[in-house]
Amino acid sequence: MVQKSTIQLLRIPFSFFLMPVFWFALSFVEKINVPDTVLLFFIIHLLVYPASNGYNSYMDKDTTSIGGIKNPLQPTNQLFVFTVIMDVAAVLLSFFISPLTAACIFTYIMFSRLYSYRRIRLKKYALAGYLIVILNQGALIFFTVFNAANNDADTVVPWAGGICATLLIGGFYPITQIYQHKEDRNDDVETISMLLGETGTFIFCGIIYALAFLILFIYFLSVNKLLLFFILFIFFIPVAIYFTVWFLQVNKNAACADFKHTMRMNKIASACTNMAFITILILNQL
Template sequence: MPVFFFALSFVKDTNIPDTILAFIIIHLLLYPASNGYNSYMDRDTDSIGGIKSPMQPTIELFYTTIIMDAAAIILSFFIGWWFTAALLTYIVCSRLYSYRRIRLKRFPFIGYITVILNQGALMFAMVYYAAESIGDSQVPLIPLIAASFLIGGFYPITQIYQHVTDKEDGVQTISMLLGKRGTFILCGIMYAIALTLLFIQYWSTNNINSFFILQLFFVPVVFYFLKWVVNVWKDEKEANFKNTMRMNTLASSCTNLAFITLTILKHLG
């Protein structure tokens, strides 16, 4: 959702019906189907995502993901062929990421790149294409790249408490490869690059006030992140499910509010 509102904040002339439809397709069909399929393939028994004690998936879950994907594809045609093509790309990459016989998530770099490109750049482009009323309007390149770095700074944190479970499943994530401390360092670097790109974008478009507004919303996230880093440096057991979910909730909420605020201010201006 943060990437959705991030992309929306750069749209100059918003197509309201297509924007609403894209939101429904992405958040009520595409993402749940992707997560459901991943859960079906993983069959996690320990904490995963926002669920501390996940139920074991059934074949009904698999069929449900297929139905949701089909519904997303059908609805996507109402937005346009490019949106449909991007949606299909996302679905295919998501399945390759989780499918047992291929399972891109087994490979730290390939899996990581797959996630940040699809959930970052591709998703940004999808939303921008759907929301922009001007058909020939080009997707802004710097924010598109920044979207991938934002995801790149967030995603490894979600893996930091799953090292044992992932190892038992034959998966080596980027977080496992770097270790818990290395994961925090990577995330800090990726966020720093993303913020630098955003500074360049807003500065070059004479909209530097938007950058400073973002920083106001990011203060709680940075504060919690640094506090968590200090705690993990003292005791790596602090990189657990509970603290990860707190970070997840705080970062998602603040980022959503930041980009929603920028979107509202853009229209008011």
């Protein structure tokens, strides 16, 4: 029987927060291989991401709020077994798309494990942990989706897309750590957000997002699709408003850098970016 803690700690709904990179990568593909794309969506969002979440929870054994869960249950050995089964299934299913896709998925899983595994635990190093997350969830996922979904084998992976995917994760990830400073410190983990502090985290994320949008502007301008940039910009207005209001609140009262505000930020940002990239994807296919 599947235990309640196992289901909770896989955090399958959390995949929604990471989904924008998938749609973003897909929006760069002109001729989409639909069956492979659907299979890859299942592999990434229902196997790889949940298994990564579960393994991290198994190693951390959190007693306070984590991403998407206010009161996490304690993990059992069943959770570990599930993560292994899901990882193996993800790699094997990826071979139905291509050996390259399987290699990419395997690489993602390995770095995810190195990030959490207690004897290595790259997450305890602020810069190393940050780079692994943004390169894994950004550039690697972008590359994986673009190659797997593309019917044209000769198409070159757009450099702007890979860089922007990395920057978008890079501007999002530190915010998700902002309420966990005490818990991370107790666990001997130093995050990029801890180094920056609450105010510094907001400023850093704002700069990274601005850089991502600058590169997107240059890219869309170069391919004569500037209208798509402005559509994207419109979708990001609610994100920018909440981000600014929350930043001002934290400046007045550091206690506002809490789980509730962070999850609200995650939901707004994920909903807006998912809708933005799906809209651009549809327009590019017309």
